Amino acid sequence: ETGVTQTPRHLVMGMTNKKSLKCEQHLGHNAMYWYKQSAKKPLELMFVYNFKEQTENNSVPSRFSPECPNSSHLFLHLHTLQPEDSALYLCASSQENYEESGDTQYFGPGTRLTVL
Amino acid sequence: EDQVTQSPEALRLQEGESSSLNCSYTVSGLRGLFWYRQDPGKGPEFLFTLYSAGEEKEKERLKATLTKKESFLHITAPKPEDSATYLCAGAGGSNYKLTFGKGTLLTVNP
Numbered sequence: 001e002t003g004v005t006q007t008p009r010h011l012v013m014g015m016t017n018k019k020s021l022k023c024e025q026h027l028g029h030n031a032m033y034w035y036k037q038s039a040k041k042p043l044e045l046m047f048v049y050n051f052k053e054q055t056e057n058n059s060v061p062s063r064f065s066p067e068c069p070n071s072s073h074l075f076l077h078l079h080t081l082q083p084e085d086s087a088l089y090l091c092a093s094s095q096e097n098y099e100e101s102g103d104t105q106y107f108g109p110g111t112r113l114t115v116l
Numbered sequence: 117e118d119q120v121t122q123s124p125e126a127l128r129l130q131e132g133e134s135s136s137l138n139c140s141y142t143v144s145g146l147r148g149l150f151w152y153r154q155d156p157g158k159g160p161e162f163l164f165t166l167y168s169a170g171e172e173k174e175k176e177r178l179k180a181t182l183t184k185k186e187s188f189l190h191i192t193a194p195k196p197e198d199s200a201t202y203l204c205a206g207a208g209g210s211n212y213k214l215t216f217g218k219g220t221l222l223t224v225n226p
Contacts, residue, residue: 002161042217042219043214043216088157105214107162109159112157
């Protein structure tokens with residue numbers, strides 16, 4: 001266990017559904033991330049939150065909507081997705097320290113999303 | 117644009133057959149070079165962070181090294197349980213962004 005949990009672990013949804021992915025970190029970190037992992041492609045960074053503020057939106061379609069109510073919880077709200085959005089969605093957290101470099105990101109187990 | 121390239125894409129070894137995985141990077145202002153292990157259907161598991169050229173870190177049968185252009189993950193006398201995808205990522209600049217490679221799928225046969 002890395003201290004980062006994700007629910008649900010598996011999700012099947014239709015293109016007209018609305019669902020949410022949840023991530024919780026128990027590491028006391030101040031930054032949280034959403035990544036998308038598709039077959040044969042590198043992990044793609046989607047969103048970054050630092051101290052609950054969104055600091056990066058990596059050109060992600062608006063059908064993905066992140067929410068970070070506090071530094072321990074992160075949500076990814078999904079609506080009107082496309083079949084090509086099927087992937088493993090990973091949450092990560094890190095302790096960002098402006099005086100040090102290369103802060104390690106710790107990943108959750110991921111949510112396997114299938115869009116029909 | 118930052119880039120990380122891993123080779124080979126796949127590597128098959130016999131148990132006990134040592135080898136190395138390569139990670140070539142062009143990351144502006146490198147702050148750290150990371151290695152992760154990922155098992156099928158699971159999230160990446162942190163292995164090492166390397167901060168500067170010449171640095172080496174070891175954990176059990178794994179040793180990671182870093183130069184100014186590439187990093188190597190050396191696997192000594194691997195066992196079947198070392199089978200996984202190994203991911204390399206670089207962090208650069210003043211943001212929190214990691215640039216990942218596509219990974220190397222390692223299979224160790226008994």
